[in-house]
Structures are given as structure tokens and as C-alpha cells.
Amino acid sequence: MKREYLGMIAVFIALALVPFAAEWTGQSSWVRLVGQALIFGMAAASLNFILGYGGMISFGHAAYFGIGGYVVGILFHHHAAGTAFLGLIPGTDQMLITLPAAIVVSGMAAALVGALSLRTGGVQFIMITLAFAQMFFFLFVSLKTYGGEDGIMVRRTNSLPGLDMRDRATLYWVVLVCAAAYYLFLRRLVQSSFGQIIAGIRQNERRMAALGISTYRYKLYAFVLSGMGAGLAGALMVNFLRFASPDMMHWSRSGEFMIMVILGGVGTLAGPFIGAGVLFSVEVTLAKYTEHWMLPVGILLLLVVLTARGGLMSLIRRVTGGGK
């Protein structure tokens, strides 16, 4: 237990030092890369809650990531133009408003999709979540007001009172704090009464129903919580890249989130973050040399899945000798 806390603090400090390390070594791109990896890690971790802990294989998770991002983009668009969304909701560039708004809106989208798709199971569930994500994708492609397939520029990062958000390092630290808070939230969540019920449903849904649990309601709540996490990640990503586009919710993005989860370790807390870090850095490194970086990534995934059941986290556990 103590060791787990020490490990968490050590990782947090190491990540907090990244901007300084980048400055000393002159590798200014590190901040951008690690920041993105953290955000992808959050999105993958949110997927992992329903996939790894809940056994719901959602193949449309990028939809909530993209919707969260578009909330930031659209609010900024109206803020810059001095107009109102649907003539009702004024725009804003305040992060204290845009992030909660992104969480709420993506949660509502997840509630809609979950309410319908959770009535099915197995392969149908995978296909229906994918179909809904594609619907959202094409919806945003067709929204010419918000840039259509070109997406929407966010000229300036959202502001936070008292912080210079134009400073890359400051923005990175905001992302890091969000990622750490989200990690702690998930850690709490899986140990909660609700988290235990979800773990029970994954193992044996029929048994849980026989214990008096209305599994549909619990699964839907988990699905919404998970969508909210992805929405938060998407909102941060749009702040980080100052750009939102339908590509954020492309089905291949959903697949990447899933690969991150499997690579890092299904049903583990740190796994999705590790998976996101590894996948993203491999992607960035290989993309310098070849367009066909997917091929080596596929081989890597095969190796991990075949040799280490439980992903990279199980390898790490083997090396450090147990512990969480």
C-alpha cells in the first residue's frame, strides 16, 4: 500500500519535471508529446472502466472524446464571434466553464447511446456503439458552421484565472493535474460500492441479477461516467492542440483507445496510461521513418498480447514483484 503511494508520487514528480527537462535538453517537443500522451491515457482509462472493469466492449469511445472537444471548440467559436450557440447559449473561453460543460454534454451523449445499446450484448453491442460513433462523426462532418470536415480552430487556449495559459508548460501542468485527479478518481471508483457491483456484473451478470441487481441501470451509469471521462480528455486535447476536428471521433481513434487499453493492461488503473504512452511514442517515432507505422505497431501488439496476458502492466508487476 505504502509502496503504491510512493510510486504514484514519484511518477507525478517525474512527469511534472518534463517541461524543465525539455528546456535543459532543448527538446521542446517533449512537453507537447507527453501532454498528448497523458490526455490519450485519460481517454483510454475512461474506456477501460467499462471495458476492463465492466466487460462492456464499446467500440465508439472516440465519439465522447470528440464531443467533449467540440464543446470547447464551439463555445470558443461563439465567444470569438460574439454570437450564441442556437441563439441561446453564449460562448466562452473560460476553462472552468468549458471543461464541466464538455463533461456534461459528453455524458448526455453517452446516456443516449448507452440507453439504447446496453439493451443488447456481445457483438451487437460492439456494432451498435460503433454505429452511433459513426453517426456522430458524420454529424460533425456535415456541420459547416463549425468547419465541417476541416474542423474548428481554437485560436487561444481557454483561460484559467491566475494562470498564463498561453505558456506551454503551464498548460501542460494543468493537463497533468487533470490526469492525476482523474487517475485518483478512477482508483476510488473501482473500490467503491458501485465499482464492486460493476466488477460483479462483468464476471457473471446472471448471478448479479439473481442477487437483486438491476444490471441495466448499473451498466448505463458506468457507461455515462466513462463517456464523461472521455469528454474531459477531448476537451483538454482541443485546448492542447487548439483544434477540434471530426477526426477526433473517427472509428480508428476508438480502435486506438482500445489498443492502448489492451497494450497497457485491461482492468488495471495505470495500464491505459502506460499503453497510451507507449503507443503514442512508438507512433510518433516510427512516423518519422515510414508512413506504414501501423505494421510494426500491430506486431508489437501481437507480441504483448501473446506473451503477456494482462498487457505491459503484468510485465511491470513481474519485474517489481507483485504489488498494484
Added chain:
Amino acid sequence: MSHVLDIQGLTKTFGGLTATDNVSLTVNSGEIHALIGPNGAGKSTLINQICGEILPNAGRITLGGRDITALAPADRVALGLGRTFQITSLLDDMTVRANLGMAVQARAGGNFRIFDRAASRAAVWDEVDQSLSGSALAVRADVPVADLAHGEKKQLELLMALSQRPRLLLLDEPMAGLGHVESQQMIDALRAARKDCAILLVEHDMEAVFALADRITVLVYGRVIAAGSAEDIRANPDVREAYLGEEDA
């Protein structure tokens, strides 16, 4: 005496097959009512209709005076229905203790809380320890369920069902696959359990049925061919022919 369970005219067809054919039966409070019949008689189909996993085409099921015919399985549990499965159905990644904890937690409620700690719910775990303390499973409390022997799984299922504090317990072949000693232990456990709830027992082990049951209903091809006390059933020529005869021969 009041009926805990009252089934009237229950019918279920699958295509051309009538799995449950106009079945009526009652279970009184404090009673063990056994349901017997050859393989394929529709016993499990009947159990699954009482639990709500299958909905009947016609007929009515009343639990403690409330019509539950159309209720979802979980809502029936809330009204006091507990069950065990013919093929044990447990949470295989968890320990014996955690399985029992889940049963108690599910009954205790408050399960949408996301900021508490399930492991710190003292009332839940006190109750788990209490129900384990009288059981042979006490020494196996921290063993993952996947590593349990068959008989132990059957015991755990019964403990879980009892910790839901049901008013009616549906037991689907609790003796199946048990050795002689284990069967005897299970019979003792059921005798103890009947003090707290009525039991509808589906069982092939005739020795156990005659040792436990107050009344017996015989199901053949989805139809009730006889119902009555253990003595009546033992003496009934139709039953002997349809079912018991095979064993006497």
C-alpha cells in the same frame, strides 16, 4: 396457512413444444415443497419462469400476495425471492468472502455510491463473517471461487442465497454431483434454512426429497401428474410408473 408462492395455470410454449402445461402449485410459509420429474419434464423452465428469466405465455405467479408475473428478475429478488442455480453460478474471479460480500451488499443497497469504499462497509462484512462462522467454508474464506471443489461451490451458493434473506428460496438441484457425506450436510443445511424461509426444491435425489419435503409435486412433460404429501406420492401408481418405477426396477 398463507401461500408464499402461488402459481396458477402457468403455460409456456417454445414453438410446438409445451414446456409448461397449465401448471398450478403453491408453497406455504415454512414449507419445503419438492418438485420432481424425469429429465426434460420442464422443471428448470418452471424455475426460470418463477425467477423471471423466462416469461410465461399464460398464467399468474404471486409471491407473498403480489403478482410478479411480469416483473424483472431483480425486482422479484427485492420482493423476497432467492435462488441457486443447477450449474453453480458464482463470481469466479473473487474469493468466497467477496462473493458473500456481494450478496450482502446487493441486499443492503446504496450501490450507486462511487466515493465510498466497499471494503470498509462494516455492516456488510460483519454479516459476512457471521454467516461464514457457522459454515465449513469459514476456513476457505480467502480462496478464489475458481479453486473451490464442486461441493463447496454448492454450499457457497446456498449461503449467498440465504444472506439475501429470501422469503422463498428456489433450489435447482442442490444435491447434484455431491457425494454421500456432502449430500447429508446439504440436507442438514436445508433443514436449518427452512426455519427462515419457504423452499421450493427441484431435486433428483429421492432420498433427499423424501427426507426433506412436506409436499411433493410431480411434473411430467410439463404437466402436473400428481401432488400431495410424501406418502401420497410414494404410493401413487401413476408416479411409480412415470418416474419412481425406473428406480424400483
